[in-house]
Amino acid sequence: MENRIIIDLKNVNFGYRERPALLKDLNFVLRQGDRVGMIGPNGCGKTTMLYLIMGLIKPNDGSVEIFGRRRVQEHDFVDVRERIGFLFQNSDDQLFCPSVREEIAFGPLNFGKRGKEVEAIIKRSLARVGLDGFKNRVPYHLSGGEKRRLAMATILAMRPRVLLLDEPTLGLDLPTVQRIAEILEEPGLSYVVVSQNIDFLKRTTTQVYTFEDGVLTPFRVPRK
Amino acid sequence: MENRIIIDLKNVNFGYRERPALLKDLNFVLRQGDRVGMIGPNGCGKTTMLYLIMGLIKPNDGSVEIFGRRRVQEHDFVDVRERIGFLFQNSDDQLFCPSVREEIAFGPLNFGKRGKEVEAIIKRSLARVGLDGFKNRVPYHLSGGEKRRLAMATILAMRPRVLLLDEPTLGLDLPTVQRIAEILEEPGLSYVVVSQNIDFLKRTTTQVYTFEDGVLTPFRVPRK
């Protein structure tokens, strides 16, 4: 029996305004339990593809189906965004609260969680990325790697079963990279990870894709 | 005969406002021709040390000597900043012009270069980081890796002989990481490179340091 399809992009075409076509006839399927990696030269369209899935930009052509429903307009994506955890490539894009605590609480509060439960979520999410004791720090004044970890924690706090992670290891120290890899081992997760770190992809994914001239192609992880 | 000393930090102490001491009695020397690496856990103070050298923050205590002169006030650092090329950890902090072309021309124009010469510098700098043809693009509409390359190109355009690079390989694809490593091979350069990428440090540096509890310590690159 086949696993349920989560993300289904069909013949998607996209180009930024006043720029040549970037993604050409993109077909991509993510099924329940899939652990997919994406690698490829800078500017090949990896981030763009994730934005299309989250509905942050709209394709010129083709269809985006998520959780079995076609998504076209802004409001079609509301539940997509609640159920898929998306890590931006740039942590600064993700952080806007006056304290680490509020930063993590924001998602759970929007989902109707309250009081003790939220406190427990904050504690657990921080521990998972190794930021215990950072609860009252100001997000703007963290170091590059600390911001990355916090951004990851805000995603984990929403307990998504599906993840789209854009360069999750960017600027992280080695022990934290290991930690993230362990988090991804949790059974039942499905995800797409974009990364330039081949070792990390080897450890966390079962298939890796790349773009060649705007066309999605399987990537053979080179053996050393 | 000993090589000329470029950077000399003596007993430098530093802590951010309302935070505990971060760098304790830091002593660090960079001589002409030194190729130094820095690694260490997130938040250990690597970026902070580079900021101190560039005079972007001032130590609580201790002395900062650069090119043989003690530097205390803002204007002491004017020539330091002209002669040392500094790559910020976050590319967004570095880019502020409306076009790639102007972004690269900014430094050379300030140094009194004009016309044809500036055009030649733009062309060459872009080629070195693999951004040929990006001249008229808008910097903040570039992909993460492209921004990183552009930030590097703005530094190279100023032809500094001393470099401080904070995570130069962040988000770059493998061929570009190679390229940066090759650029660093140029004879006569002296530099400090902060990076979590051990392979890159192995290739580009001869000594690597880390911070342990705010104290600078030699780092033994683990053999695989």
Place this chain on the structure above:
Amino acid sequence: MHISEGVVAAPVLVAGAAAAAAGCAVGLRKMDYQNTPKVAVLSSAFFVASLVHIPIGPTSAHLVLNGLVGILLGWITFPAVLVGLLLQAILFQFGGITTLGVNTVVMAVPAIVCYLLYSRIIRSRYAAGAAIGGFFAGATGILLAVILVALSLLSTGEQFTNVARLFLLAHVPVMVIEGIVTAFIILFLRKIKPELLGGDIR
């Protein structure tokens, strides 16, 4: 909030332009090459923030934030508003160049009043004081701007009495929302960058 082109009489336009020029002269004296980028970047953030639409019941209103601008920029508000309006005239055509002066006055004078009235309470040691100051700064900014618009319409001619009345009424909910959002922004800034609330950007 602004006065449309071609509506108010020439004397009002001229008086507005003169007042704006005087205000800008004061403001520019407080600006130098050190703080120009700061003023500019903050102004552009305000420029963007004024495009934000906030829901009020079934409709939405866009923010004006002139009270807050005053608190942050002090007298520099004048040149900042002038330039912001000039940009709007060039990019969006919300207004044009003949009303540049009056509209600068409409926005900047209330901002300066808020700066003079509320700066101290906003820097209070107590969060509640800052929040209350923020609320009043937000609301006063709108209220005075609306009154200035009404006055310039009325001094053009009494035919505008009804327009002015309608305009005042329509802005009551906006005043409240501006007050609330401004209070939250003040609380946020005071926690992370209290320096920003100092009133003069260095």
Place this chain on the structure above:
Amino acid sequence: MIEEHFSEGNSVIHRIDPRIRIICAIVYSAIIAVIGNLSVAFIGLGAAIVFITLAQLDAMHLLRRLLVVNVFVLMFWLVLPFSFSGDTILSVGPLNMTQQGVLYTLMLTLKCNAIILINVGLLSTCGMFNVVHALNHLRVPNKLIHLLFFIFRFSHVMHYEYARLTDTLKIRGFRPRTSMHTYRTYGSIIGTLLIRAYERSEQIHRAMVCRGFKGKYWLLDHFVLRRSDVLAATIMAAGAVIIIILQWKTG
């Protein structure tokens, strides 16, 4: 959102020296603003239409701009026609719409649209960088020009940051409502924008001094006045004089 829809083009207007376009825009707007007569207002609008036609702009964008402007004008139409005494042409309940009221409102509408069209045709076609550059030549205070230059630059950057921040609101399950949580969240977003702006400006200052900046901005391009520019200036000046005479004659 912050885009220069009209600055690109190769029309007769686009080729006129930006300095001349700016001066003409100011002169024409000022003249039209003081017009007090319906038929002259028509002529003013006619002149504006000539400019806009010559500029060959994208009609869709132009219409959208005019629509926004006329939403405000509509407010006047709802009230002003009923605010004059005179020959009643329509009664709605206690309100009387008069001929004088309608003609007055019509004149305001014509003037408003004429000025906006002049603006678009002469000013918006310049492009911000040319405007800045031209103002420099026109002896506008240097500090004001720096401010304009910087604000324009960074409003793109801040707008991009704002767009990313609203994206993060979306992906973290936020839905705007009439509620305190919503207002607090907007407070945080705008507060963040302001702090980013402030810190970014410090960082930019650092980035600039790290690249040898010492207080002077260097431009890569310059412009020169050509004979065709002088011709264009003469024609536009003649037009302006005609409108002034008409206005003066009709009182």
